[in-house]
Amino acid sequence: MASKQNNQNGVTLFESIPNEIFVEILSYITSIDAVIALSNLNWRFQKLLIEFCHTFDFTSISKKKFDAIFQYQNTNRWHSLKLSDAKHTPGQVSYFFENHALANKFSQLRSLSIVNIIPNHPYPLFAQLSSLSNLVSLEIESLCGENIPEFKLPNLKKITFSSCPNTSWLKNFVGLETIEYTITDRCTKVNLLVWPQALKYLKIVYEDYRDCILIQQSLTDLSQLNDLEVYQKQPGGSLPRGEIWTQIISASVPSLKNFKFYFQFICHKHQLNQLKEVVASFSTRFYKLEKNLIVRCDVSDRYETIFHDVEYDTNNTNMRRVILYTIPFGFEVFTVFKTFLKSKILDWPRNYIDYRSTNMHTNVKTLILKSYSTPDPMFNGTFIINLIINTFFDALPWIHNLTKLRHITIGDDAALSVEDFNILLDHASNLRSLTAKKSRLKFLTDNWTDTCICNRLTRRIRSLKFSSDRNPSQCFDINELERILPIFSSQCQHLSLGIHSHNKTIDFILRKMCHLISLHVFIQRKNFPPITVEWLQQQNTRFNGTNCIITNARQDYYFWLG
Known part of the structure; x- marks a missing residue:
C-alpha cells in the first residue's frame, strides 16, 4: 500500500531501488563510506555491503569509524587492506595488531599495504604474513633489511617497500614480477641489493648518490626484466654516463624494453660544456633506435643555496643543478627551476608525435618550484595534485595546470603575494590541504582578518600544517589560537602545529576543533608532565581510551581521535 502511494506521488523509496542500481552507487564511493552509511539498516543492504565492499583503505579515518568497521564486517571477505602509522592515523598499526590479527582473519586478502610504520618496532607482522596465502600485492614502509625474518608468500607478484640498502631477503620470492623500492637511511653496514631473476618490472628511488x-652492480642476470625505472631524489655524485648503462643493459638485461631515469647532480659553471657529452652518451643508436628513448637535460640558472665546494674549500656560487631525464616523463615528482640552458631535444623517431602537441608529463602528481619559472609547454593538460612552492610564484601562468590541485605547501623560501594566493584559491576548487609557516599564513590573511580568504580556507581546508614548528616564533600561544581556530574549526580534520606550552592549549584545541581525526603538536617547553589519555579526561575533554590514542617522540605528541 505504501509502495503504491509512493508511486502515485512520484517518489521512490530508497529501499525500493533495484540491487543493480545500488551496486552502481557503491562503485562511486569507498567501501568505508558505504559501510559507515548503510550498515545495520536492514539485512538486504548488509548482504550487499558484504558482497561488494572488499577494499578498505584506513589511511584517513577516525578511530571510532575504524572500530565500527571491524565490529560489523567479515574481514575474511576482504580483498584489499591498507593501514598507516602516518600523521593522519598515528598509532593505527600498533592498535590493529593489539586488537586484531592477520592470521585466520583475512583468508581472501589479495592486497596488503602497511605504510609509515616505526622502524624496528616489534609488530607481529612477519610472523603473520605467511598465513595470507592468496596475497598477490604487498606494500610495507619502512623496513630494516637486516631484521626481516624469512617468510613465504607463494602467490606474491608485486612488492612495494622502503628500506635501507639491503634486499637480500627477497631472494626467496622466486615468483615476484614487480618491485617498487625506495632506499631510505643507511641503518645497515651490509649494503646488498638482490633481485629475483623472474623480475619483469623494477623501479628504484634513491637519495644518496x-x-x-650499488644499483648498477645489482643489475645482473635479469634476463626477463622488461621495465627499469631509476629516480634520484637529491642532487649529487658524478656526471652520469650512458655507456655504463649501455654495457649493463646489454650484458645483464637483454630483454629490457623501457628504461626511464631521472638523475640529479651538481656541476661547476666551467663543466657545462661536458653536459653535451653526457647527453650524447644517452643519444646513441642503442638508446634512440633500439630502446626508443629520448633524453632532456635541464640546467639551473643558479643553485638554490650556496654550495660548499670541497675541492676548493669555498662557498661556490657558480654551481648549477642539473637534471637529466627521459621523456615522456615517467615519475610522479618533478622539479622546476629557472634554467640557464636546456639541451636541445634530440632527434625524435619518425613515428613519434611532435612533443609540442603532446603532453609529456601525464604521470606528474607533485610539482616542486625551486626558482621562478614560467610553465613549460610540455605541461599542458597535466593533473598536478600537490604543489610545493619554494620561490617567487606568479600564479596566473600556472593556473591552467592546477585545476586538480588538492595540496599546497608554501615553503620557507617562497614569495607568494596575497593576490597570487587569491588566484590559487579561486581556481583550485579541489584544494583540501595546506602547509605553511604561521608568519606566512598570517601575512596572506592580513593577520587573520581578510574575510574573503579566511572564508575560502574555512570551506576547503581539511588538513592544515603549520611548518617550522620548532622555531619559537612560529609556535602558538592561547591568544593566537583563539584567533585562528575558528577559521578552520568547521571542516578541518587534521591539524599539526607547534605550541609554547601544553597548559590550557591542547584541551582548548580539542574543544574548538570538533571534527579532528588527528592532531600533532610540538611542545616548545621542556620538562612538562606526560600527556596521556588520563590527563585529557582530567581536562574534561570528550576523549578517553575508547576514542583516543596518543603516541609521542620526545616533545612531539600525536593524537588519533574518534
Whole structure:
C-alpha cells in the first residue's frame, strides 16, 4: 500500500531501488563510506555491503569509524587492506595488531599495504604474513633489511617497500614480477641489493648518490626484466654516463624494453660544456633506435643555496643543478627551476608525435618550484595534485595546470603575494590541504582578518600544517589560537602545529576543533608532565581510551581521535 502511494506521488523509496542500481552507487564511493552509511539498516543492504565492499583503505579515518568497521564486517571477505602509522592515523598499526590479527582473519586478502610504520618496532607482522596465502600485492614502509625474518608468500607478484640498502631477503620470492623500492637511511653496514631473476618490472628511488653504483652492480642476470625505472631524489655524485648503462643493459638485461631515469647532480659553471657529452652518451643508436628513448637535460640558472665546494674549500656560487631525464616523463615528482640552458631535444623517431602537441608529463602528481619559472609547454593538460612552492610564484601562468590541485605547501623560501594566493584559491576548487609557516599564513590573511580568504580556507581546508614548528616564533600561544581556530574549526580534520606550552592549549584545541581525526603538536617547553589519555579526561575533554590514542617522540605528541 505504501509502495503504491509512493508511486502515485512520484517518489521512490530508497529501499525500493533495484540491487543493480545500488551496486552502481557503491562503485562511486569507498567501501568505508558505504559501510559507515548503510550498515545495520536492514539485512538486504548488509548482504550487499558484504558482497561488494572488499577494499578498505584506513589511511584517513577516525578511530571510532575504524572500530565500527571491524565490529560489523567479515574481514575474511576482504580483498584489499591498507593501514598507516602516518600523521593522519598515528598509532593505527600498533592498535590493529593489539586488537586484531592477520592470521585466520583475512583468508581472501589479495592486497596488503602497511605504510609509515616505526622502524624496528616489534609488530607481529612477519610472523603473520605467511598465513595470507592468496596475497598477490604487498606494500610495507619502512623496513630494516637486516631484521626481516624469512617468510613465504607463494602467490606474491608485486612488492612495494622502503628500506635501507639491503634486499637480500627477497631472494626467496622466486615468483615476484614487480618491485617498487625506495632506499631510505643507511641503518645497515651490509649494503646488498638482490633481485629475483623472474623480475619483469623494477623501479628504484634513491637519495644518496652513492646508491647509484650499488644499483648498477645489482643489475645482473635479469634476463626477463622488461621495465627499469631509476629516480634520484637529491642532487649529487658524478656526471652520469650512458655507456655504463649501455654495457649493463646489454650484458645483464637483454630483454629490457623501457628504461626511464631521472638523475640529479651538481656541476661547476666551467663543466657545462661536458653536459653535451653526457647527453650524447644517452643519444646513441642503442638508446634512440633500439630502446626508443629520448633524453632532456635541464640546467639551473643558479643553485638554490650556496654550495660548499670541497675541492676548493669555498662557498661556490657558480654551481648549477642539473637534471637529466627521459621523456615522456615517467615519475610522479618533478622539479622546476629557472634554467640557464636546456639541451636541445634530440632527434625524435619518425613515428613519434611532435612533443609540442603532446603532453609529456601525464604521470606528474607533485610539482616542486625551486626558482621562478614560467610553465613549460610540455605541461599542458597535466593533473598536478600537490604543489610545493619554494620561490617567487606568479600564479596566473600556472593556473591552467592546477585545476586538480588538492595540496599546497608554501615553503620557507617562497614569495607568494596575497593576490597570487587569491588566484590559487579561486581556481583550485579541489584544494583540501595546506602547509605553511604561521608568519606566512598570517601575512596572506592580513593577520587573520581578510574575510574573503579566511572564508575560502574555512570551506576547503581539511588538513592544515603549520611548518617550522620548532622555531619559537612560529609556535602558538592561547591568544593566537583563539584567533585562528575558528577559521578552520568547521571542516578541518587534521591539524599539526607547534605550541609554547601544553597548559590550557591542547584541551582548548580539542574543544574548538570538533571534527579532528588527528592532531600533532610540538611542545616548545621542556620538562612538562606526560600527556596521556588520563590527563585529557582530567581536562574534561570528550576523549578517553575508547576514542583516543596518543603516541609521542620526545616533545612531539600525536593524537588519533574518534
